[in-house]
Amino acid sequence: MTADRRLTLHVNGITHSCEVEPRMTLADCLREKLDLTGTHLGCEHGVCGACTVIVDGAAVRSCLMFAVQARDSMITTVEGLAASDTLSDLQQAFHDHFALQCGFCTPGFLTTAEAFLSENPSPTRGEVQSAISGNICRCTGYVPIIDAIVDTAKRRLESGK
Amino acid sequence: MKPPKFDYFAPDSVERALALIAEHGDHARFLAGGQSLVPMMNFRVATPSALIDLNGIADLRGIRIDDEHRLHIGAMTRTREIEMDAQIARANPLLHAAVPNIAHMQIRNRGTIGGSLAHADPAAELPAIVLVCGAAIQIVGPGGRRSVGAMDFFEGIFETALRDGEIISEIVFPTWPAARSWAFDEISRREGDFAMVGIAAWFDLDASGKISASGLAAIGAGDTPLRLSSGEQILIGRSPGADVFARAAEAAATDLQPASDIHASAEYRREVGEVLVQRCLQTAWERSS
């Protein structure tokens, strides 16, 4: 039973089928089996947040979940945040606020923020800071990331989205 | 940092989970939220031969309040569900206040209350809340069902009263008096880190305004979460006030058994533990008056 098993995963609205060992983490499965390399591995012990994906609406560390545990779940990765050729409003806000430099942590911040805003559409700045406190960025000093998320929430409220 | 091989099972009932653990023996482990176990596996510090995944067992999840206003939380209820649950804010505000201190949102989205208690990290918040509230831990295993009081549950660093093949099914918190005064505070290096030291406190007043019952517990100050009974005793029968709180804190500090690590010395934990006891009692009192 350590052997590979067939697995069906629902990622970004597409149903994928792959063979995985039970021990393969969801992060590795997304990256290696489905070639969704936007999900990054920064620490593989659940601290840095780079591998965050949205599983059934909740932001989770994909390095701390085995792919076999996600078989019935709806998964969203950074590749699924926007319709084909456009940036989502959140991605656009990151761009506008210079909220990324090297970009390695960025997918994890985007997925975390997206899941958080769906839960709390009108957060305070402090709530945003807490929500992303499990994501490490070494480049930006966080300030523009917080600005981008706060700005997105404000725009969404104004536009009634 | 990839985990070693293991067999994987995802039972949909407690009975099936118990049968699987019996079948797969000593090196099989239950998998709850996985937020402590999986990192240890990725570091290859934990090398279970099989994982019995409890995430698919619906019976182990849920929050309810019974007719006697006791709060029941299924072992596989996620920490984030506890945080977001409006009824818990009333049914046990101390628990509700402590939960946001647990790691970060992503961890709380997966981590479970039962997993945290079974893991029994002495710096974790939930064990101390369960302890200070005098909750009962419902256990199911090969010998059937049993209930263990929180005072008897935590036996050492990462050691509990759970025996081979047993799982926690539910945690039952006693009725929370509406007038109870309470507070939680912890000091960590960064928000979301394990506490260097943390304190949970509550007290009730009798009709004359004297403290009739109290609870004080500490995290990060011993091999298990600690009940600080020396401090509790000082409070009983006395009127709340800064002097009493200071004396209680001084007494409570004698119950702390801290060790040193790279984040804080034992001396720091003892000293700041005392400070936090005093502050928690003061905060509790101010909030309710």
Added chain:
Amino acid sequence: MTIPTPYIGTSIKRLEDRRLLTGAGRYIDDVKLPDMAVMAIYRSPYAHARINGIDLAAAKAIPGVIDAFCAADIETDLPAIPLRLAPFDGFERFLQRPIARDKVRYVGEPVAVVIAPDRYTAEDALDLIEVDFEPMTAVTTVDQAAAGETLVHEDAGENMGTSYRVGRGDADRAFTEAPYTRRERFTTNRHSAVPMETRGLIAEFDPDRPLLRLHGATKVNFFNRRHLAAAFGLPEDAVELIETDVGGGFGARGELYPEDYLVPIASRRVQRPVKWIEDRRENLTATNHSRDIVCDLEVASTEDGRILAMRATVQGDMGAYIRTNGGVVASKAAQFLPGPYRVPSFSCEVQFLITNKTPVGTFRGPGRFEANFCRERMLDMVAADLKIDPAELRFRNLMEPAELPYRIGELVPGDVNATFDRGNYSSAFKRLLDQVGYADWKDRQGEIVNRRAYGLGIACFIESSAAGPPETARIIVSADGSIEIRTGASSVGQGTETGLAQICADYLETDINLIAVLHGSTTLVPTGGGTFHSRNTVMAGNAVRMAAETLRSQCIELAALRWNTDSAGLAYQNGAVHRRDDPGTKLSIAELAIFAESRDGEELASDAAFDNEGKLSYSYGAHAALVAIDVATGVIEVEKYVLTEEIGRALNPAMVQGQAVGGLVQGLGGTLLDHMVYDDDGQLLTGSFADYLLPTSTELPDITAIALEQSPSEFNPMGFKGAGEGGIVAVAAAVGNAVVHALKDHNVQINDLPITPDRLRAALRAAGA
């Protein structure tokens, strides 16, 4: 020639962002080649041990494992990893070979390599490697190293990598005569760059062709190519270093490390591409550490606080080997000790000590962060002793514009011409004081509000940029009008593509969206300098400017040929050449590219190299931190932070702001959190992100970062100075001073980093608080 510059000086949105925001970035672990295997490294679990035997049989026997090897299995003797910077005499005795042979000298040193189809299998194999280690006493402090009872490298006969004395004036005499002196010991904590993307490489090694292609390279690719070619006996043009998207550098990434040799060896052995991705546990022991300085500093001054001299001993804990960065950290700490102040006499002994820890290299602001902390803390102590306001003390000692440029003397051996360029240090400092409201704060130091003690700390800094070899750029115009910039400089995530495109767009007077920037790879341009010392905007930026200027002339010449006219009658404007007498008649650069193509397939392209001939630009400025300390718990909150930094000219103000804020927050980490802690056996106790603490989003002050453009660099026509490190260099100093002011009633001093609640409480306890 007046060039309109709508892009330079404007906060143009970054060209890099779209791919990075959508998950389409291509970092090294995202690169997959056909038939690619992966490798994993068995690393020493001991800090100091003899290797009596290595048994790889069980590891090789795991199904799927392709190969495993250790030093004994490598046919050719590998050269030592070379020194790139600060290569002082004596260091040659302490260079690292890519894989341990007889002895290991730090936890994390490579001992054996496994090659497998995937990382899971490779790690299974690592578990089965048997090494017979004979543990030895570990050397874990500079004092222990200096005592020399245990030798890390027996052949060297000592643990002193090298030592030297530098200075100017007559410090000893000044100390003898000075009315006031003070001596203090300061330590800065070992910590590191820790970029979010760990290192990683893919090698494709075909010895028959011959070709060694190494993906995942960055920073100093041309230097690295030269040494890798030599190591493997290849001509330089048979070695290609390919740069992908890079997840942060901060000094540590892109130097030659053991893995830069081991991955090619693995590929050569199995004759297929081999990938190695450093995991985080490896990263914390395998990638260079930094800082880790002990500094005994003395200052002599007049009674009114005018500095007469400084004397110091700087000891750098170098770890087990001297790697590519040589003596940069300690030597720069010594060089920058006097800082922007008038210090007539200075004398400094610098010692580089070898210990059983991870080797040390550069981390953003190497030596500057350390020197700044020691000096600025000391100045506050002097101010307190002499009862002079700390800001006033600094004004009395900051060099004035009339004293600049100032030759600082040979404060690093061989660096005889180092000269602070023009500037106005007092002005940048005054701007800081005004911004932070210093006049209001100076009488409120130590004020208690809600049981927290408040203190405001200030510190001045000076910081060099743009050292090193020339930088190259090539601009190519295509028939469709698209423009490609190729440069030997690397991008480590700081926005290099955007910045260079801004310069190019202005100098070619075109739409920036036509421009693509390719960087770093050795296949792009014949040579290049690389990316370090905040040099990209200065060096690559000016190379792009020069290439664009050349291209304008080429366009005019081409148009003259096309129109069969004299080029003197033509002008270049708005991406096209027109006749001066008939501005309506134009040839766009796209049309000129087509014309060039029609002439024997010529490319419309220009090359340039910018050389500043070693004339460095110095950024300078000041930091202020407002802290609130919970006296009973020792918890420190930095509430507010202001910094000013003179950078000559801002290419992209938003990106400059990003460098300042990002650097500052890294600095807060280095001041309050980041710490590589070793036990007496040389075991790293902070080997995970649960224990090695980096700043997160909940520990931020209210930040104001002000870039000043009052004093353009005279050493490049665009006036740029480096802006990458001014945000970090004075953080420990400002925060340390703020903490001391907050706790002034308890006379707590901060001489050691990091400043933690535990350490603060220990100091307060000792003071009876």
